[in-house]
Amino acid sequence: MPLLQFDTTLDLSADEKRAFTDAVTEFYTDEMATTAGHVACVVREHEASNLALGRAVDGPLLFLNAxxxxxxxxxxxxxxxxxxxxxxxxxxxxxxxxxxxxxxxHEGQDMMGVDRVGGDWAAAE
Incomplete structure (x- = not known):
């Protein structure tokens, strides 16, 4: 039951956001060996002055808190x-x-939806 939260200075269209969250969900299911039904994504756009990274170069920033x-x-x-x-x-x-x-x-039980509470992760999931 991951919550993938993106903070960015990009200015994305609705279609770009959907394509991005769809791609990220696919990456998550492939790489983390799980299903897509419980993957939650958030995209938050910010003005450039709202985000900083010491090593950053000119251009947009994108941070993921997973x-x-x-x-x-x-x-x-x-x-x-x-x-x-x-x-x-x-x-x-x-x-x-x-x-x-x-x-x-987080422990599996700390991740929940209305219909379920997560359990421990196992390689077969």
Whole structure:
């Protein structure tokens, strides 16, 4: 039941946002070995003065805070992060130094919807 929250200085159209969240959801399901039905994405756009990154170069910024269930190996998280950053770089021209991903891990029971409460992650999921 991940919550993938993007903060960016990009100015995206509704179609670009939908294509982005669809792509990110696909990356998540592929790399994190899960299904798409519970992947939640948020895209928040900001004025350039609202975001900063010490290593940034000229160009838009894009940060991902990925709240995920604990238990996945580093390699899965890294593959997802790289796929997401590669997409933002290729599709929107976000310079690589201006991309950042932070994972926050939560116990399965801390992630819930109306119809379910998450459990522990296992490789078969």
């Amino acid at each position: 709240d995920v269930r604990e238990g996945r190996p580093f390699e899965r998280k890294r593959a997802f992060a790289l796929a997401t950053m590669d997409y933002a770089h290729a599709e929107f021209g976000v310079p690589e130094p201006n991309l950042k991903v932070v994972f926050s891990e």
